[in-house]
Each structure stands twice: as structure tokens, then as C-alpha cells.
Amino acid sequence: MKKRTLFSRQEMLEMNIQTLKERTVSVKEIAEIAFRQQSKWTDDVSMVECIDSVEKILSIRDVFHLVQLGAEIDRMTDEKMFKGPIQDVLSQDLGMFGIDELFGLELAGMYGTIGKTNFGDIDVNKPLVVDRLNEEGKHPGGMCHTFMDDVVGALAAAASTRVAQITNEKEAQKDPNIKTIALDL
Numbered sequence: 001m002k003k004r005t006l007f008s009r010q011e012m013l014e015m016n017i018q019t020l021k022e023r024t025v026s027v028k029e030i031a032e033i034a035f036r037q038q039s040k041w042t043d044d045v046s047m048v049e050c051i052d053s054v055e056k057i058l059s060i061r062d063v064f065h066l067v068q069l070g071a072e073i074d075r076m077t078d079e080k081m082f083k084g085p086i087q088d089v090l091s092q093d094l095g096m097f098g099i100d101e102l103f104g105l106e107l108a109g110m111y112g113t114i115g116k117t118n119f120g121d122i123d124v125n126k127p128l129v130v131d132r133l134n135e136e137g138k139h140p141g142g143m144c145h146t147f148m149d150d151v152v153g154a155l156a157a158a159a160s161t162r163v164a165q166i167t168n169e170k171e172a173q174k175d176p177n178i179k180t181i182a183l184d185l
Contacts, residue, residue: 009059016058019071023148029129030054033156038163053159066107070147077144093146104150111161118157
């Protein structure tokens, strides 16, 4: 019997939330970063909007693949399943490795250049849960978060950017000359 490889958006959302929980991360923690980042620019941003954006992003197929693969690489690193020097590179989160940042850039890049810029800010400043994941991964015997800290930062960056896009669309629609269309950002 052929194993399933395609899932609905709802299934992908649920599996991603479960995978994040297994890697000690909640949707709310990701949304808090998005809220913090976006509230610098928008006074009326809400946590509800940020949570909604994180959940929407977690239901996207490309995001599903990145979250699942990144979490699996970290899990396999925890279990010392890699051979040769790559095991040490992954377990020590070698700064010059960079493949984990590619996951983050790809995910955040789904929301354009601003998504990538927001990811860069989060990757450098490591707010909230990103800092926790980064620090936990550096302690012997701790969980590996080489990929997860970047994936989580990228999810927050994408959510922050999505909130900004929605805010801008709402502002544009205040103009009576603008024809509105339904958007599924």
C-alpha cells in the first residue's frame, strides 16, 4: 500500500503544530515575536492577527516541508544518527554551516524581500523563543535546534510581514476609488 504524501492544509497545520510542540515551541511563542516586530511599525497590531498569520503560514505546503525536514534533521542529530563530521557540525550548530539559514531565508522569502529582511533582524537579534532555542542547542545533552531556531525565526518573520500586508491592504481599501478583491494572503 502506497503511503500518503499529500495532506490538506488543515492536516499540515495540525502536523506542524504537533512537530513544533515536540521541539518545545508553541504557535503563541512564534506569534509573540511577530507581534513584537510588527508593533514597532503599527500601533493597532493584535496578538490574534499574529497567531492567525502563524497558523495560516503553517498550513502552506512548502512551509510544511521545511518545518518537517528541519525538525527531523534536528531529531536525528539528537539521536546521533549522522556519520562523520556532519554530526558534529549539526550538534554544535557551527556558525559557518549556513544551510539552516537557507531554510529560514526560503521560508521568510515566501513573503518577499521584507520577509527576508524581517528574518535577518530576527536571526541577528534572536528574540524570545529563538534565543531560548539557540541557547538550549549549545549545551551538552540539550536538544539540537540547529534548524528549528531558524525555522521558528522565519515563521515569525513571515507572520510579521503577512500582518503588515493585511494592514496595508486595509488602509488602501479606505480609499473609495479602490476596487476590492478577496485576498488570501
